[in-house]
Amino acid sequence: MAEMRMREALRDAMAEEMRRDEAVFVMGEDVGVFQGAFKVTEGLLDEFGERRVRDTPISENTIVGAGVGAAMGGLRPIVELMTVNFSLLALDQIVNHAAAIPYMFNGQAQVPMVIRMPGGGGHQLGPTHSHSFEALYLQVPGLLVACPSTPADAKALLKAAIRDDNPVIFIEHESLYGAKGEVPDGEGEPLHFGEAAVRREGSDVTIIGLLKMAQVAEEAAQKLAEEHGVQAEVIDPRTLRPLDLDTILASVRKTNRAVIVEEGWPHGGVGANLSTLITEQAFDDLDAPVQRVTGADVHMPYSKRLEQAAIPHSEHVVSAALATLEGSL
Amino acid sequence: MADLPDASTCYELLARMALIRRFEEEAGRQYQRAKAGGFLHLAIGEEATIVGTTSVMREEDFLIGTYRTHGHAIARGTEPKRVMAELFGRVDGTSGGRGGSMHIFDAEKRFMGGYGIVGGNLPIAAGLALASQYKGEDAVTVCMFGDGASNTGNFGETMNLAALWTLPVLFLVENNLYGMGTSIERHSAQTDLSKKAEGYGIPGRRIDGMDVIAVREGVAEGLRLAREEERPTLLEAFTYRYRGHSAADPEVYREREEVDEWRQKDPIETFAKRCVEAGVLGEREVKQAREAADEAVEAAVEFADDSPEPALDTMYENLYAVTDPGGWYAVDERSPEPHRGEQEEQMPAAARELAEAGAAYAGREEGPRPNPAIQGDAQEGSAHRVGDHGEPVNAEEGERDEADAAKPDDEAEADEVAEAEDAT
Ligand SMILES: Cc1ncc(C[n+]2csc(CCOP(=O)(O)OP(=O)(O)O)c2C)c(N)n1
Ligand SMILES: [Mg+2]
Numbered sequence: 159m160a161e162m163r164m165r166e167a168l169r170d171a172m173a174e175e176m177r178r179d180e181a182v183f184v185m186g187e188d189v190g191v192f193q194g195a196f197k198v199t200e201g202l203l204d205e206f207g208e209r210r211v212r213d214t215p216i217s218e219n220t221i222v223g224a225g226v227g228a229a230m231g232g233l234r235p236i237v238e239l240m241t242v243n244f245s246l247l248a249l250d251q252i253v254n255h256a257a258a259i260p261y262m263f264n265g266q267a268q269v270p271m272v273i274r275m276p277g278g279g280g281h282q283l284g285p286t287h288s289h290s291f292e293a294l295y296l297q298v299p300g301l302l303v304a305c306p307s308t309p310a311d312a313k314a315l316l317k318a319a320i321r322d323d324n325p326v327i328f329i330e331h332e333s334l335y336g337a338k339g340e341v342p343d344g345e346g347e348p349l350h351f352g353e354a355a356v357r358r359e360g361s362d363v364t365i366i367g368l369l370k371m372a373q374v375a376e377e378a379a380q381k382l383a384e385e386h387g388v389q390a391e392v393i394d395p396r397t398l399r400p401l402d403l404d405t406i407l408a409s410v411r412k413t414n415r416a417v418i419v420e421e422g423w424p425h426g427g428v429g430a431n432l433s434t435l436i437t438e439q440a441f442d443d444l445d446a447p448v449q450r451v452t453g454a455d456v457h458m459p460y461s462k463r464l465e466q467a468a469i470p471h472s473e474h475v476v477s478a479a480l481a482t483l484e485g486s487l
Numbered sequence: 488m489a490d491l492p493d494a495s496t497c498y499e500l501l502a503r504m505a506l507i508r509r510f511e512e513e514a515g516r517q518y519q520r521a522k523a524g525g526f527l528h529l530a531i532g533e534e535a536t537i538v539g540t541t542s543v544m545r546e547e548d549f550l551i552g553t554y555r556t557h558g559h560a561i562a563r564g565t566e567p568k569r570v571m572a573e574l575f576g577r578v579d580g581t582s583g584g585r586g587g588s589m590h591i592f593d594a595e596k597r598f599m600g601g602y603g604i605v606g607g608n609l610p611i612a613a614g615l616a617l618a619s620q621y622k623g624e625d626a627v628t629v630c631m632f633g634d635g636a637s638n639t640g641n642f643g644e645t646m647n648l649a650a651l652w653t654l655p656v657l658f659l660v661e662n663n664l665y666g667m668g669t670s671i672e673r674h675s676a677q678t679d680l681s682k683k684a685e686g687y688g689i690p691g692r693r694i695d696g697m698d699v700i701a702v703r704e705g706v707a708e709g710l711r712l713a714r715e716e717e718r719p720t721l722l723e724a725f726t727y728r729y730r731g732h733s734a735a736d737p738e739v740y741r742e743r744e745e746v747d748e749w750r751q752k753d754p755i756e757t758f759a760k761r762c763v764e765a766g767v768l769g770e771r772e773v774k775q776a777r778e779a780a781d782e783a784v785e786a787a788v789e790f791a792d793d794s795p796e797p798a799l800d801t802m803y804e805n806l807y808a809v810t811d812p813g814g815w816y817a818v819d820e821r822s823p824e825p826h827r828g829e830q831e832e833q834m835p836a837a838a839r840e841l842a843e844a845g846a847a848y849a850g851r852e853e854g855p856r857p858n859p860a861i862q863g864d865a866q867e868g869s870a871h872r873v874g875d876h877g878e879p880v881n882a883e884e885g886e887r888d889e890a891d892a893a894k895p896d897d898e899a900e901a902d903e904v905a906e907a908e909d910a911t
Contacts, residue, residue: 183621209621215651220610220644227614227628230599231549233621235614254604255611263592263600264583265805300806323808 186238242277257300314349535754539702606639635666696724
């Protein structure tokens with residue numbers, strides 16, 4: 159095991175897959191000479207050259223579309239969109255093309271590409287640079303959606319994404335790029351999509367959190383144990399499509415309570431979807447309504463004070479967890 | 488005027504154009520009979536542009552087009568019967584009934600689609616060309632699109648990328664003078680479309696899209712530049728669609744005389760005449776080409792009619808490529824019970840009818856109902872617990888019967904569909 163930052167783990171995943179398979183290449187705005195807007199592609203241009211590490215013009219829809227065509231032509235592009243916010247300019251190629259093509263042409267073409275995009279708030283970047291679009295992409299059939307929260311998962315999931323024959327939306331969190339964690343030495347195995355991680359075991363309430371909110375969920379669990387004597391089980395789904403619903407349901411059947419934490423908007427969010435699935439399939443096991451903790455239903459404000467208030471913190475999660483336990487404590 | 492090629496090439500060009508013409512006419516008739524659904528965009532009048540292009544392409548070259556591409560697939564060698572079956576939505580269609588008229592695709596013939604989004608095929612063309620260049624292969628990608636598509640952001644973005652990366656691609660704008668009902672003077676500030684990519688470093692050239700030989704020449708040179716010199720070019724082919732934009736277009740935006748004028752330049756008539764006058768083909772061969780087209784199209788309709796509808800339990804096929812045996816790709820996790828297309832054949836008749844009528848949620852006969860009452864609203868400017876605002880999150884007794892909620896008003900909907908037919 160070696161300790162490394164998430165951005166390094168991601169870079170290693172790409173470098174290793176590029177060494178392994180000539181068809182893998184990276185393209186995006188400032189991924190080459192500039193070394194990546196968040197330095198995730200640092201060093202790749204030096205090792206692989208301009209043919210395989212391609213700086214692109216600022217043309218999001220066309221970058222993704224060129225990735226779709228290249229994938230249909232037998233390559234395995236990794237497209238970096240500078241942030242999830244800019245992926246809105248590429249929605250047509252992502253939804254109407256990348257996701258639809260395998261189905262619409264009945265399996266005659268595949269689109270093995272990874273679209274990486276960092277998002278999330280917390281850096282005072284305001285309304286246009288702080289989005290969380292997990293729910294948006296989760297909704298689209300034909301896409302796989304990954305949302306890693308640790309360096310080890312980031313590396314193993316990105317390797318799996320690159321080897322997968324489906325278009326993968328790979329969502330990274332800007333605040334996690336510098337986060338350190340243990341990563342297995344050497345190449346390491348890809349992590350199968352659809353395997354949640356139980357970060358902490360507990361018997362009183364299940365807390366499900368993704369990306370940065372996986373950490374917030376763990377903090378909350380710590381507080382619940384220390385301050386309230388509540389044992390929370392913490393689950394990080396790691397991928398939203400496919401979703402490891404089995405692990406989540408098994409936990410809910412044990413704790414009879416669930417709290418879902420996400421940074422995105424509440425309406426039609428990851429939590430809205432997941433709480434419905436839990437309610438549909440484990441209704442009789444629930445002792446309280448499923449609770450959701452989400453980002454505020456606003457465009458991310460710039461003011462530090464307002465921004466922090468708009469992002470879920472462990473206090474919110476603690477109070478939501480306690481609400482599910484009302485009357486039973 | 489350029490010389491005619493040898494007799495067998497001339498015959499092939501004529502026969503292919505005649506086949507596409509007959510196919511399109513018949514597709515229109517079948518649409519009137521409601522055998523084909525959705526939108527139907529015919530390319531009658533544009534055959535020389537299509538066939539002239541494909542006739543000089545190599546087998547390994549890629550062709551990518553728009554939603555008006557029945558003829559493009561046929562020109563590439565796709566059997567007409569498979570295109571007709573796709574229009575009919577049948578299993579033997581080019582996309583097994585998944586795509587319909589706007590989304591024809593034939594990987595084997597390197598006809599790479601068939602796209603319903605105007606301009607959506609342009610970046611994909613750049614990507615296909617990039618794949619060929621990256622792999623050191625000789626293939627050129629030919630990207631065909633309409634005059635209207637030259638106004639999309641994708642056009643500028645793709646021209647820049649293709650020029651910047653010197654991609655082996657040939658762009659061909661099928662300038663039929665209209666984007667739906669908007670004439671080129673009313674939709675493009677620069678009406679000389681061949682100039683439209685110059686600023687991006689892509690030279691353009693205008694060709695007569697009604698003259699199959701002129702198209703061949705222009706495209707052959709464009710292919711050569713792309714293949715040998717990695718220089719993308721833009722060809723503007725002047726052509727014309729005789730029929731409306733799609734099947735129910737009343738054509739209020741143009742005069743009958745204009746259509747008649749263009750018909751004087753009909754690509755099939757003029758080419759046949761020229762071949763006969765030059766003594767390259769005889770009247771008998773011209774007749775033979777037409778008869779062969781009649782037969783092939785008649786057989787195509789028969790084939791499409793006989794081809795089965797896709798089975799409901801194939802609904803989810805090919806949504807994902809399942810290559811990772813360790814992971815799982817559940818596509819519908821709502822509940823363990825059957826959902827649309829999964830096991831409907833075993834489901835009660837009512838649920839099945841609903842599914843077939845397009846109900847969003849085909850519902851179960853009994854069992855838990857989705858709860859419409861849970862809708863949390865954000866309160867104040869703080870990250871919040873949804874539903875944490877005093878309101879009881881109660882599951883109000885579902886007033887609407889789930890089946891009713893999901894069920895469309897059959898007749899009203901059928902009428903609406905018929906009326907909305909020509910929206911895009
Ligand atoms: C992005 C997008 N906008 C609008 C439409 C609706 N639409 C379909 S065809 C068309 C006109 C396109 O004209 P042109 O590019 O000249 O092609 P033509 O139909 O003449 O072959 C329009 C506006 C669409 N399909 N996609
Ligand atoms: Mg047009």
